[in-house]
Amino acid sequence: MEKQTIVKLPSVMQVIIALGIFLALAFSFTSKLNLPIQLALYIGWFVIIALGIKLGHDYKSLEKAATKGIANGLGAVLILLAVGSLVGTWIAGGIVPTIIYYGLEAIHPSIFLLATMIICSLTALATGTSWGAAGTAGIAMMGIGQGLGIPAPMTAGAVLSGCYFGDKMSPLSDSVILASSMSNVEIMEHIKGMLPIALISYIITGILFTAVGFHYAGSVDMSQVDSVIAAMDKQFVISPLSFIPVIIVLVLLAFRLPSFPVISFGSLLGIVWAIMVQGMDPLKAINAAWAPFSISSGVEFIDAILNRGGMSSMLGSVAVIIFGLGFGGLLDKVGVLQTIARLFERRVNSAGSLAVSTIATAFLGNVFGSAMYVSLILTPKICAKNYDRLGYQRKNLSRNAEFGGTLTSGMVPWSDNGIYMASILGVATFSYAPFMWLSFVCIIVTIVTSYMGWFVDRCPPASAEQLAEDDEDELMTVKRLTS
Known part of the structure; x- marks a missing residue:
């Protein structure tokens, strides 16, 4: 006779203890002990595994959940390695130096930050990828900014403000497709739902960067x-x-070709340019795809911005993403975010509180799931019932999940986006995060307008029978019987 065990959801206290231990490890390792975040995530696995076993899960199922979480995000790892290769070969081929050269000649310091945001937003809008935009236009703007004497964290904030805005407005974006599909909303309806608040936030952010740009214009040597x-x-x-x-890669991405082969092809073009245009030894040019490019120009700025790139420079980030994806898979299996969401559910009774709870849930998905995709998958699943119960259309859900999940993903040092952006831009996550002004403005505008009842779409509330069916489906997923 088979023995049956009821798998329970964690209690609030269990969640607080488990996540408290993880946060204490993450902050102490990165801020106080100068230890790698990879070790904190590695230890965090066993904290959540211990919680899962206490709740009735068996080790094999927990291990499978971790490996499934890693498998679901391996596409990001491939792109990360490809971008590392691209950066190395584009520096060796003189492509990045050329963009910086002409940018320093053409862009006036007073409009640099505004221009950075606009250029990066157009690049992300055309390609549908914030990672691709940051790895091409973003790197060039970082170099120009350093040449003009603009603080690197502020330039990075302008880069990310543009990249995330363009990514959110592009029907080609993976995150747009994921957020809309998980909320059962058509892609164009999802974008239309985001557009008014995104444009208001974009204009406000543009004014802020312009004002700051004029402040720095007078101090540029x-x-x-x-x-x-x-x-x-x-x-x-x-x-x-x-x-x-650059044009070839952007056009191929704009035609919705897969990012990994397109970026890899761009890396090949960099090798060709290094050999044919820069006259570099072919073996050294090829090696730039793996090892960081090395230059000793005697000019500190040039050496700092150009001694980088190559796949090997991304290996630490790859380890973080792998551990982070597995950690997110364990959290999903154990039901940690579901417990947190139930705390929010008791206080949700209006469009404003819906927006706050959804954005907070999505942000916590990044903090504890360590990956944007974890946030965008779990948030609609966790919060959808509240929108149906109160009679708000699902496109409000997809918009709030997108803003909370995508716009905050780059702020978490151990998330896939935080690791990638810090590596590619050469600025620590905690340094550039305060300057991600579009993200802050957009979230504030969303919450304020939701409480005011603006840009909120209503629908008939779901019946008690429909909500009961949803509860039964959720119960079946979190109280699985295992032999």
């Missing part, structure tokens, strides 16, 4: 800019032809 331009011209063959690989 143009003689230093001229010396950087001269040194760049001495180290590399600067030619408008170097824009060709």
Whole structure:
């Protein structure tokens, strides 16, 4: 006779203890002990596994949940390695130096931050990927900003504000497709639901970056800019032809071709440009795809911005993402976020409280799930019942989940987006996070307008029978019987 065990949801106290231990590890390792975040995530696995076993799960099922979480996010790992290769070969091929060179000549310091946000948003809108936009236009704008004397964290904030806005408004974006499909909303309806608040937030953020840009315009030493331009011209063959690989990659991404092969092809073009345009030894050019590019120009700025790239520079980030994805899979299996969501449910009685609870749930999905996809999958599943119960259309759900999940993903140092953006832009997550102004403005505008009843779409509330069916479905998923 088979022995049956009831698998329970964790209590609030159990969740607080488990997640408290993880947060204490994460913050102490990164801020106090100078230990890698990878170790905190590694230890965190066993904290959640211990909780899962106490709740009735068996170890094999928990291990399977962790490996499933990793498998679901391996596409991000492949893209991360491809972008590392792209950065290395594009620096070796003179592509990134050329963009920085012409940018320093053309962009006035007073409008630099605004221009950065606009250029990155257009790149992300056309390609449908914030990662691709940050890995191409973002890197170039970081170099230009450093040449103009703009603080790197502030430039990174403008880059990410543009990248995430364009990504959210693009029907090509994976996160847009995921958030809408998980909420049972058509993609264009989802984008239309986000558009009014996103545009208001974009305008406000643009004004903020313009005002700050004028502040820095007077302090820029143009003689230093001229010396950087001269040194760049001495180290590399600067030619408008170097824009060709950029255009090719952006066009291929805009045609919705898969990111991994397109970015890898861009890396190949970088190798060709390094050999044919820069006259580099073929073996050194190929090696730039793996090892960081090395240059000693005598100009500190140039060496700092260009000694980077290669797949090997991304291996630490790969480890974080793998551990983070597994951690998110364990949290989903054990039911931690479901318990948190039930706390919010008791206080949800209006459009405003719906927005707050959904955004908070999505943010916690990033913090404890360590990946944006975890947040965008779990948040609609957890919060949908409240929208149906109160009579609000699902496109409000998809919008709030998108804003809470995507716009905050780059703020968490151990999330996939936080690790990627910090690695690719060369700025620590906690340093650039305060300057992600579009994210903060957008979330504030969403909450305020929701409480005011603006940009909120109603529908007939779900019947008690429909809600009972939803509860039964949820019970079946969280109280599974195992032999």
